[in-house]
Amino acid sequence: MDDLDARLLVTMRAHPRIGLTELARLLGVARGTVQARVEKLTARGVIEDFGPTVSPARAGYPIMAFVWLQIAQGRLAEAVQALDRVPQILEVHGTSGQHDLLCRVVARSTEHLQEIIAHILTSPAIQRTDTTIALSTQIPYRIEPLLTSD
Numbered sequence: 001m002d003d004l005d006a007r008l009l010v011t012m013r014a015h016p017r018i019g020l021t022e023l024a025r026l027l028g029v030a031r032g033t034v035q036a037r038v039e040k041l042t043a044r045g046v047i048e049d050f051g052p053t054v055s056p057a058r059a060g061y062p063i064m065a066f067v068w069l070q071i072a073q074g075r076l077a078e079a080v081q082a083l084d085r086v087p088q089i090l091e092v093h094g095t096s097g098q099h100d101l102l103c104r105v106v107a108r109s110t111e112h113l114q115e116i117i118a119h120i121l122t123s124p125a126i127q128r129t130d131t132t133i134a135l136s137t138q139i140p141y142r143i144e145p146l147l148t149s150d
Contacts, residue, residue: 001046004029006147008037009047013144016052061088061106063113067120068099068130075125076100082123088116099130 004027011026012018020038024031041047056064071079076094083089083103091104103120107113110133117129 001041001147004033005037005041005046008034009041009147010144012038012047056090056106061108063107063110064134065105065107065113066132066134067103067105067117068095069101069103069120069126070098070128071100072125072127079123079125082125083120086116086119088112 007027008023011023015023015026018026020034021031024034027034038047056062069079079101080092083092083101086105088106089103090106093102094100095102105113105116107116113131113133117131120126120129
């Protein structure tokens with residue numbers, strides 16, 4: 001990635017509904033250049049999607065929690081398959097250290113969160129959970145500082 005790619009991505013994040021022509025004007029380059037760069041960044045997987053960012057809280061899921069999981073030895077694929085069937089699990093990351101997986105989970109209420117965790121534990125591949133409820137978001141997901149840093 002070069003400086004133009006970084007500026008392109010930062011501008012697209014700041015103006016998610018911007019067209020290629022306006023993007024080219026803001027960056028001071030030809031529309032064809034912008035189109036080629038966007039296609040290249042998409043093909044390389046740098047740009048993952050063009051969909052809207054959805055707020056789970058505003059969509060009816062105001063509780064966000066991080067659930068650490070310990071998985072039974074040799075049963076990671078089975079655990080991931082079970083987690084994939086739970087729509088309130090937004091992300092699952094494999095981790096090092098004391099736990100095997102970290103899940104970002106949303107729920108309608110704390111009671112609903114408890115039901116989700118109980119459901120997760122029905123899988124024999126999942127041995128234990130450790131849950132932390134997020135009280136607030138101090139720094140939301142961001143990529144711009146990374147793109148503009150040296």
